[in-house]
Amino acid sequence: MKPASAPVPSESLSSELEDFRTQWLQDLKISHSSKPEAALHSPAPPPPAAVTEEVDVDTIANPDKIPEPAPAEDAQSSSEEEEDDDENPGTAFGATMFEYESQRKKNRELVSALDHFEEAIKKEAHGNLGDSLNLYRKAFRMDSTVDKKYRQKHFPSTAKGPVTAPPTHAPASKAPPIASNSTKTAAITAAAAATTTTTIPTTTTATSATAASAANKQKEPAVILPIADLIASFAYLQITPAPPDIEGEPSPPCPIADVPYEILFQILDLVAAHDIADFSRLSLVCKRLAYIVATEERIWRSACLSFRFGFSAMYYAFHRTLDGCLAATLDPLTSEAQYEAHTDARRLARTQKVCAALLKHKPYNGSWRQLFRLRPRLRFNGCYISRVNYLRDGQAAPNQKTWHSTVHVVTYFRYLRFLRDGTVYSLLTTDEPTDIVPLLTCAMLRDRNQAHPMLANLLCGRWRMADPLAAEPARRFADDVTVAMAGGKMPFEVDGDVVVETDGIVPKYKYLLQLAVRPSGKRSVNNKIVWNGFWSHHTEIDRWSAFPLKNEKPYIFSRVKAFGFGES
Structure with a gap:
């Protein structure tokens, strides 16, 4: 063992x-x-x-x-x-x-929005979608442009x-x-x-x-140039062709970029003579054309003196009677065409004199473009429309018991169509503009025998502008007795006022309207007509009466392409 x-x-x-x-x-x-x-x-x-x-x-x-x-x-x-x-x-x-x-x-402590965004990207890469979503929300609440800053940083x-x-x-x-x-x-x-x-x-x-x-x-703060300096910076720019649709391909042809300025000026002058609105819209094409539209005074001078839409088309004295005939008595040896040509020559000379007198003063400051834009003038390529709404108390039926009172909303329209020969047509109706405006053509207005049923109350008249060269402002009436009979003090006539005389509903009455051309906003110029006075004249007893203007609204201009420039 x-x-x-x-x-x-x-x-x-x-x-x-x-x-x-x-x-x-x-x-x-x-x-x-x-x-x-x-x-x-x-x-x-x-x-x-x-x-x-x-x-x-x-x-x-x-x-x-x-x-x-x-x-x-x-x-x-x-x-x-x-x-x-x-x-x-x-x-x-x-x-x-x-x-x-x-x-x-x-x-690391998350302080800025960029820190939260970077941490959210890391969480998303590791699969923590819940945490990354919360971090994304915090980052964008702190700075809405945090994603751009992330790209700029990395x-x-x-x-x-x-x-x-x-x-x-x-x-x-x-x-x-x-x-x-x-x-x-x-x-x-x-x-x-x-x-x-x-x-x-x-x-x-x-x-x-x-x-x-x-x-x-x-x-560096953003420098905002005045309009004059901004336009002056376009002086030496050229018309550049459009960029190619596909990168690397040649640019599409641009023939107008190689046109000399003398030929380009003639082209733009013809465009302005046809329609000044189209000429103004050319400034939206490029900076070179914007500079020409804003600074080429020769074209704007031609527009101011034009008979088509300029100040030469304005009458400062009644050219027609209420029936549409010439106000002046013609010599037996003078035809109506010769008289019209002589009148046009006198109007052109007068327009040149008026423009030369007004051009030196504010707000025009020597600019024909500002004179054309700001000085009051009538327009013939459309219609002036006034829409009026007012409330009227109603009455219930005798056998009806109600706890409320009836109120009526009354709507009616006033139409004014000015023609370049000195005539004007006025209409008061409850019909909508979509039904009335197509009927206000020259052919239908002058054919009084076969007038449309909607034009049964159409009134024919004449118009004139206030004389800017008058020695003293004129009143509507000559003597104080007539003013007292009219019921109050009559306003003066100033530059931009329009005087309209029309027939009355009853043959023994005639109507007199004193209007004024005004802008309706900062950009909309000469497209509104306001009321200064409205009177009726009893021709048999020579008595004037004033209408109240409590419910009346201004006329607003609406362009109608079918009217052309007053020829149709």
């Missing part, structure tokens, strides 16, 4: 374990001392400001691609799989950079040029399988150092340049 072995003392076991542990640590230190210089001399972790701006080189080459930051947790978890002990210096050495990066990013316009060539070594994600922990640590550290050295300086430089340019743009 063998004797039982004596138990090994615990003190000897502890000493053996301690010797083994010491030997093992020495072996580890020797293995680390034999690492390549690239791993031993790897750069220290970059400062936080620089690391937050790191972008992959492939991503810089494609600015339209939304960057997805590389998750540092994957590299850290792969290094932690082979950790055996908390005191293992090899594992701690290999994971130092990634643990530092992950911890620094987690501890993908500035300067980054679209030639990009630095990528490193010759393979990325860490494409490295071959690593056999040992120490080799894996060295490869990861070298790849991280190379990536940091390659990408961070380029992105940081571009970002700083973009930030500097953005700051300069914010510091």
Whole structure:
């Protein structure tokens, strides 16, 4: 029988374990001392400001691609799989950079909208859609343009040029399988150092340049030029052809860009003579035409003196009778056409005299364009319409018991159609403009025998403008007795007033309207006629009576293409 072995003392076991542990640590230190210089001399972790701006080189080459930051947790978890002990210096050495990066990013405080946006992109890349959505909402609530700022920071316009060539070594994600922990640590550290050295300086430089340019743009206030200076800046510009539909293809032909200015002036002069509105709309084509429209005084002078839509078409004395005949008695040897030609010549001379007298004063300041726009004139290519609404108390039936009173809304329309021969037509009706305006053509207005049923109450009359060269302002009536009979003080006639005389509903009455041409807004000029007075004249007893203007509304001009310029 063998004797039982004596138990090994615990003190000897502890000493053996301690010797083994010491030997093992020495072996580890020797293995680390034999690492390549690239791993031993790897750069220290970059400062936080620089690391937050790191972008992959492939991503810089494609600015339209939304960057997805590389998750540092994957590299850290792969290094932690082979950790055996908390005191293992090899594992701690290999994971130092990634643990530092992950911890620094987690501890970063989100202050600005850009911080929230960047963190939201990282959360979205890791699959945390709920957190990323909340961060996106916070970012856009803080700054609605945070996405543009993100692109300016990470993908500035300067980054679209030639990009630095990528490193010759393979990325860490494409490295071959690593056999040992120490080799894996060295490869990861070298790849991280190379990536940091390659990408961070380029992105940081571009970002700083973009930030500097953005700051300069914010510091420079926007200069708003006056209209005169803005138009003067177009003086030396040329008509440029339209850009090609496809990039790289030749531009489409633009013949007007090569036309000399003398020929271009004649073309625009013909356009203005046909329709001054079309000439004004040419300023929307390009800056060169805008400069010509705004500064070519010769064209605007022709428009002011035009008989078609200028001031030469205005009459300052009644040219017709209420029946539409000529007001003047003709010589038996003079035809009506000769008289009209003689009258047109006198009107042209008078218009030149009036314009020369008004051009020197405000608000025209020597500009024919301002004179044409601002001076009151009548328009013949449309119709003036006044819509009137008023309330009238009603009455319930005698056998009806109600707790409320009946109210009627009364709507009626007034129409004025001016013709360039000095006649005018007035109509008061409840019919809508869509039914009445097509009937107000010259052919139907002058054919009184076969008038349309809707034009049964049409009144024919004559019109004239107030004389701007009168020695003193004229009143409507000559003597004080007639003024008193008319019921009040009559207004003076000033430049821009229109005097209209029409037949009455009953043959013994005649109506007199004193109107004024006014603008209806800052852009709409000479398209509104307001009331100054409205009287009726009893021709049998020579008595004047004034109508109340409580419910009357101004006339608003509406252009009708079918009317032409008053010829139809």
